[in-house]
Amino acid sequence: MSNAFTEIMAGLDDAIAHAKGEPSKVVEHKPKLVDVKGIRQKTGMSQQKFCTTFGISLGTLRHWEQGLRVPRGAARVLLQVMDKNPAAVIQAIAA
DSSP: OOHHHHHHHHHHHHHHHHHTTOOOSOOOOOOOOOOHHHHHHHHTOOHHHHHHHHTOOHHHHHHHHHTSSOOOHHHHHHHHHHHHOHHHHHHHHHO
């Protein structure tokens, strides 16, 4: 068998072992949870105002705040920036 096949097969065996809860070489990368409600509260905005200001649907915000869904992609990045400096984000979009 080729070296590539051997490496792929070893990776699949590791993935199967990990899925079964057995010891494996799998490394999981879990992103830090984003405290959406805490970030919104830092801005002093209501849910409605926050959604209008940042172009987020009210339903999506509520799902994030309740932990039913998690923000992804650009929304996650925006929220992380807002967590560090909400005034800068608000100022940037007000221009």
